[in-house]
Amino acid sequence: MSSPSQPLPTAPPADSKPPRVRFWMVCVAVLVLAIPLQLLVDAGLYSDVLNPYYLHLLTVIGMNIILVASLNLLNGYLGEFALGHAGFMAVGAYTAALLATKVLPGAAAMPPVIGTVLILLVSLGGAMIASAGVGYLIGLVTFKTVGDYLAIITLGFNMIIVNAIQNIEFVGGPRGFTGIPKNTNFVAVALCVLLTIGVLRNLIQSTFGRVWLSIRENAIAAELMGISIPKAKNWAFTIAAAFAGLAGGLWAQNQQFITPRSFDYSKTTEILVMLYLGGMASLSGSILGVVAYTVLMELLRNLLSTFAPQLAEWRMLISPLILIIIMLTRQTGLLGSREWSWLRPKQGA
């Protein structure tokens, strides 16, 4: 992902307009880098430089960007404090896994590449629809609940989902779901990231986004301007859940093995940490937060395993520690609510 190297705007653009980086340019740049990279790694070329592990890392970053950006819709833009994002991810992951293994015919029965792409599209679509449905229900149940109560309910939902899956033998129960075909690669994930960021940006910069923000800013005033808050909230939950489901579907078909435990509240916490690290109500922040967090954790892993292997397990303490440090020292995260120019609306449009 070349995106985080874009310059950070500090002031609104002056009258003399510099050539602006646009969203489509970023899309082209990402694909121009991603496709050859994937091909080279697949072919095993330059393996001394192009370590497959790096590609795996980029793939994980991509999936986490989808998770963090979609949670941002709820926690950053709508101003709620939802604590169940990994639950939506689990719904997506298990739906996709079921579709890819038990419902759809295997890729072997279809023409190469095209078969895999078809299975991927159908399984991801199914994952998004299933998660969106659950998100819609959560939105419906929480109706007029806000603040602490909403946080508790979503946390409860996350635990219910994990525990329910653990008790369903059909999908492997606590042992997990094995034998999922690897239908994704970095290019597929990159495309999904671009789709997610593009759709979220479009929605946020529409009347829907303004309504979500107004609810965050002053719910009573928004309501007295004719906004139906339950309806607006329900849309946000449905959309956020759909993208969390997309990430889950990608996750399942990338890791090829999922367990209920991988979607418990510690995964939710990890998503939250990346969100707060980057900055709320900023899609740029979501991207930067994920990249910064992932790179930091990987560096730590390497440093610890090289210099202090006996401390390797302590790495997991770092993530909650980061959350505490952000909350104490820089509550706005790395970017606050600023956006890179390619994610900002056109001025004077």
Added chain:
Amino acid sequence: MALRISELTKSFGGLTAVAKFSLELGERDLQGIIGPNGAGKTTVFNLITGVYTPDSGQVLLGDKDTTRLASDAIARAGIARTFQNIRLFAQMSVLDNITMALHAHAGYGLLDATFRTATFRREEARLLTESRDHLARFGLLERQHEQAGSLPYGEQRRLEIARALATGPKVLLLDEPAAGMNPREVEELIQLIRQVHQDFPLAILLIEHQLPVVMELCREVQVLDFGQTIASGAPRDVVRNPLVIEAYLGEEEAPA
């Protein structure tokens, strides 16, 4: 008749906040409610706008009974209001505060927005033009890209009124618009309300603590004390009513 309120009553616990409040607000009328602190003025507004549900009584907006509707439905039916303690969308731009208020006029759906269809672009451009025209009417166009919360107090009031009007209401409720203003700002506010009353086809109901505002603007006022209407009529007569003087000013002389 723009707004007809009959015998609106609300108690909290044993305390009657508003008792049998009635009011008839004609088309393009401008009336006021005055009274000492805690008299139940804001409660009346909260009952009209559905923040509280009345125990009894009725609110008719035109022919439509809005008594038991939810706040957002009442707003969509055509009642807009401002708040005693300003409630802007502080971290949104001045422009977005207005554009947001036009949400009901956005002629596009979720899918149009998702994929930025031609409909979306056309409608969004129209919304922005309308919002900017609206801001210009209130002298706030130069401020369009600033955060609403960073405006000076007087302009925040003006923006709040502009935002309420952007929804195209039939009735505008202003809750103590002059609260916290200095005399010069109060003078500007009186001009603004007069202008709004002239330019927009609506009726205005005004709660105010500062008598000069009511005296200057309102055709008729009602005086509330402990939730009861103790007097009503032309402002000039009402402030000479001994009951009002006692409730409002203690035992002192009438103002003005």
